Amino acid sequence: GENVEQHPSTLSVQEGDSAVIKCTYSDSASNYFPWYKQELGKRPQLIIDIRSNVGEKKDQRIAVTLNKTAKHFSLHITETQPEDSAVYFCAASMGYSTLTFGKGTMLLVSP
Amino acid sequence: NAGVTQTPKFQVLKTGQSMTLQCAQDMNHNSMYWYRQDPGMGLRLIYYSASEGTTDKGEVPNGYNVSRLNKREFSLRLESAAPSQTSVYFCASDQGRHTEAFFGQGTRLTVV
Numbered sequence: 001g002e003n004v005e006q007h008p009s010t011l012s013v014q015e016g017d018s019a020v021i022k023c024t025y026s027d028s029a030s031n032y033f034p035w036y037k038q039e040l041g042k043r044p045q046l047i048i049d050i051r052s053n054v055g056e057k058k059d060q061r062i063a064v065t066l067n068k069t070a071k072h073f074s075l076h077i078t079e080t081q082p083e084d085s086a087v088y089f090c091a092a093s094m095g096y097s098t099l100t101f102g103k104g105t106m107l108l109v110s111p
Numbered sequence: 112n113a114g115v116t117q118t119p120k121f122q123v124l125k126t127g128q129s130m131t132l133q134c135a136q137d138m139n140h141n142s143m144y145w146y147r148q149d150p151g152m153g154l155r156l157i158y159y160s161a162s163e164g165t166t167d168k169g170e171v172p173n174g175y176n177v178s179r180l181n182k183r184e185f186s187l188r189l190e191s192a193a194p195s196q197t198s199v200y201f202c203a204s205d206q207g208r209h210t211e212a213f214f215g216q217g218t219r220l221t222v223v
Binding site: 001006009031032034036042043044045046049051089093095096098099101102103104 | 144151152153154155156159161169170201207208209211212214215216217
């Protein structure tokens with residue numbers, strides 16, 4: 001089955017800095033890559049996703065890049081704010097398979 | 112719309128006791144899922160139901176059973192709880208392939 005590795009497990013940045021979280025996947029057939037944000041004590045929520053026919057997608061301060069050859073994808077958050085502090089999960093799936101999640105990255109943004 | 116609703120929010124069980132976690136969605140989604148979340152382990156799929164009338168095992172199904180009662184409801188049953196089942200459980204639903212998954216608020220289960 002699919003295996004998703006996520007790094008780093010924790011990331012501390014100063015407010016205004018950029019943050020990058022990286023994921024690798026094992027199955028070259030995977031073609032859907034969502035990112036979920038989970039604030040402390042809350043439910044995970046989708047923040048952005050990308051499909052394998054696209055190399056990059058942006059939504060305001062958030063962007064995701066995909067390198068199919070290397071089988072990795074990354075989440076980029078610019079101009080970080082304290083409210084960006086949360087756990088971020090990457091995931092991958094192919095066809096009609098279920099999502100396989102990474103183990104998560106705890107992002108801490110200090111004022 | 113309520114989205115995905117789970118009950119209960121918190122539960123403490125003694126080893127060997129049984130319980131059922133309830134999940135309902137009002138978004139007319141075809142697919143429903145049960146995940147468990149443990150520190151440092153991410154979200155691991157227990158069981159899922161791709162459509163009404165079907166259920167399949169996920170990554171960690173041992174010790175659990177599920178029932179897709181109708182299109183709206185998907186329950187998770189622990190027949191004989193064990194301390195290793197202490198976790199936060201999330202129900203989720205989506206419309207199917209490559210669509211946004213909506214999660215419930217979670218159930219924090221402690222087995223002593």
